[in-house]
Amino acid sequence: MEFMPAFRVCSSGLAAQRAKMDVIVSNLANINTTRTPEGGPYRRKVIIFSSEPVEGSFDDILRRVKVEDIVEEKESIRMVFDPAHPDADSEGIVAMPDINTVAEMADMITANRAYEACVTAFDATKNMALKALELGK
Numbered sequence: 186m187e188f189m190p191a192f193r194v195c196s197s198g199l200a201a202q203r204a205k206m207d208v209i210v211s212n213l214a215n216i217n218t219t220r221t222p223e224g225g226p227y228r229r230k231v232i233i234f235s236s237e238p239v240e241g242s243f244d245d246i247l248r249r250v251k252v253e254d255i256v257e258e259k260e261s262i263r264m265v266f267d268p269a270h271p272d273a274d275s276e277g278i279v280a281m282p283d284i285n286t287v288a289e290m291a292d293m294i295t296a297n298r299a300y301e302a303c304v305t306a307f308d309a310t311k312n313m314a315l316k317a318l319e320l321g322k
Contacts, residue, residue, distance in 0.1 A: 188314045190239045190247050195310065197249035198303035201234055204252045205296040208232045209289050216284045219272040227282045229261035 208230050218227035232255050236248040261283045268277030 188310055188317075191310045192307065193239050194247050194249050195303050195307035197251065199300060199307070201250040201252055202296045202300040202303065204255075205232050206293065206300070208255055209293045209296065212284050213286065213289050216282060216286065219270070219279055219281060226262055226280045228257040228259070229282060229284050230255055230257055 212229050215227035221227055233253040235251050235253040237251050239247040239249050262280050263283040265279050265281050266277055267273055267279045270279045273279045
């Protein structure tokens with residue numbers, strides 16, 4: 186039995202969930218950012234995953250996770266009345282990022298659980314490989 190394809194699946198899941206956590210952290214860190222180098226307020230980012238067959242696996246049954254893209258949500262702006270804000274327009278309206286802290290935290294918990302599941306699968310595969318080596322002695 187070959188264990189490397191299973192290790193590749195687990196490692197791709199770990200990398201994908203780490204990337205998702207990085208995007209969530211970026212969203213939370215910029216929740217009040219009204220001015221970016223591109224101009225305008227920070228826009229919420231979303232990660233897009235896809236799957237691809239693991240090379241060397243049997244009949245392409247195993248598929249690994251791939252980070253396809255990180256995109257900005259176009260409609261992630263809310264207008265807030267705050268005439269004292271330095272970025273307010275002539276009417277006192279400020280364009281703010283529309284980031285829901287509760288939703289971001291829920292996404293972070295989900296990504297953390299998926300990461301933990303990948304670690305558990307990796308450890309189980311490693312233990313099976315070690316047992317197989319012990320049987321071969």
